Amino acid sequence: MTGVPPFRVLRAKPLWIANGVITGMLALLFAVFYVGANIDPAGHLTKLPVGLVDADRGAAVGGKQVDLGARITESIKKSSASGDRIDWKVMDEKEMQEELGKGKLFGALVVPADFTSSVTALTGTAPTATPARPTLAVLTNQSAGSIGSGLARTATTRAAENASLQLGKELTARIGTAQAQLPAAARVLLADPAAVTVEDGHPLDSHSGLGLTAFYYALTLVVVGMLSANVISGQVDHALGYTHNDMGPRRLHRPLIRATRVQTLAISGTLMTGLSLLMGTLVMAGAVGIMGMDASHLPLLWLYSVCAVAVTGIGALTLLAVFGTPGMLLVTLVFIGMAVPTAGATTPIEALPGFYRFLAEFEPLRQIAGGVRSILYYDAQGDAGLTRGWVMMAAALVAAALFGFGVLGWYDRKGLHRIPVETTPDKTAVPA
Numbered sequence: 001m002t003g004v005p006p007f008r009v010l011r012a013k014p015l016w017i018a019n020g021v022i023t024g025m026l027a028l029l030f031a032v033f034y035v036g037a038n039i040d041p042a043g044h045l046t047k048l049p050v051g052l053v054d055a056d057r058g059a060a061v062g063g064k065q066v067d068l069g070a071r072i073t074e075s076i077k078k079s080s081a082s083g084d085r086i087d088w089k090v091m092d093e094k095e096m097q098e099e100l101g102k103g104k105l106f107g108a109l110v111v112p113a114d115f116t117s118s119v120t121a122l123t124g125t126a127p128t129a130t131p132a133r134p135t136l137a138v139l140t141n142q143s144a145g146s147i148g149s150g151l152a153r154t155a156t157t158r159a160a161e162n163a164s165l166q167l168g169k170e171l172t173a174r175i176g177t178a179q180a181q182l183p184a185a186a187r188v189l190l191a192d193p194a195a196v197t198v199e200d201g202h203p204l205d206s207h208s209g210l211g212l213t214a215f216y217y218a219l220t221l222v223v224v225g226m227l228s229a230n231v232i233s234g235q236v237d238h239a240l241g242y243t244h245n246d247m248g249p250r251r252l253h254r255p256l257i258r259a260t261r262v263q264t265l266a267i268s269g270t271l272m273t274g275l276s277l278l279m280g281t282l283v284m285a286g287a288v289g290i291m292g293m294d295a296s297h298l299p300l301l302w303l304y305s306v307c308a309v310a311v312t313g314i315g316a317l318t319l320l321a322v323f324g325t326p327g328m329l330l331v332t333l334v335f336i337g338m339a340v341p342t343a344g345a346t347t348p349i350e351a352l353p354g355f356y357r358f359l360a361e362f363e364p365l366r367q368i369a370g371g372v373r374s375i376l377y378y379d380a381q382g383d384a385g386l387t388r389g390w391v392m393m394a395a396a397l398v399a400a401a402l403f404g405f406g407v408l409g410w411y412d413r414k415g416l417h418r419i420p421v422e423t424t425p426d427k428t429a430v431p432a
Helices: 006-011 013-038 068-078 093-100 115-122 146-181 184-191 213-239 261-290 298-323 326-337 354-360 364-377 386-413
Strands: 048-054 059-061 064-066 086-091 107-111 135-140 195-200 245-247 250-252
Touching (some): 013 326, 068 086, 093 107, 115 135, 146 184, 213 298, 213 326, 213 364, 261 298, 298 364, 364 386
Antiparallel strands (some): 059 064
């Protein structure tokens, strides 16, 4: 008891400065990561993969074989309207469906098989007939991300409309004065011959959150692992007697059991691994069993969920053990602050600034979300993100073990114990 009023500590400048710097940087960094990554996705768009399919069989016109579909797809590829923002992938219909079914395309533009015959029919329609308007099909893919699908839809629709207008100019110039003999409706259609239809290229079940359940499920796994690491770290310290545990008005303190830093991390990691079985099970039970999220491959989803929680938790425990109290801020930035905007589940990676694309290569949430998306939406195909998810989780676990046990082992060898080892007084020393 010193008799010093507790509130006097508020007069200490270091208290204000230290906490101001930490909380201020946290606020600034979250604003930069969250707002900066999503403030202008269209402006940062680069090489968004979109399929371009020419299924047109062509038609014989005036004794010559004409293929307007090939002309349209070629003009779209060479068009400078989208610059390098869209990466047009020329493929056939089967390849397109496979790529949409793996989330590798954000959309597609399809020229149907009867396109040339439908267009040329406009120039030879009988006066009493109603001309049929050809179509160009724009396919979307919400499973790859709603924003990415929307960007692809906008760019693809604009390309299709421009191609139709260009084709209309060519047809009008070709028939010249003969268009006066066509019905009025046919002349109108001739100027803009193709109608653009929008369809869902890879439909999802109704309880798939419009393609966002994979992101939120993965985010839940990461948050559960991160927060559990904080809880487990504190409880292990309490069990070893290094810290007290406040339970309401009661303060509990156990006898000290000395443990090296390496031993403490090993105990925490073992506890996290065991409890991940419970946490992964309950996450899946809550999302699928209670809330009714559409999901298949349930045994695989359960295993992936358990492993994701365990790896995230062990990674967070490593940062807490190595960096101490500041480690919690670092854990928050790594697993939440930098992870959410770079996950590629809301805003596509191709629409992020360069710095965020770099972060996305190793940020944990993106790797975990890719595997969850593959399981939920793409029939658990390995090249739809599942293989990358497993590999990156294994790499993260190895990196955490090497970094954590390596640094903590160095701490132990240097005698940097959490509580200094008490030395036995020299028996020959003369008391003062």
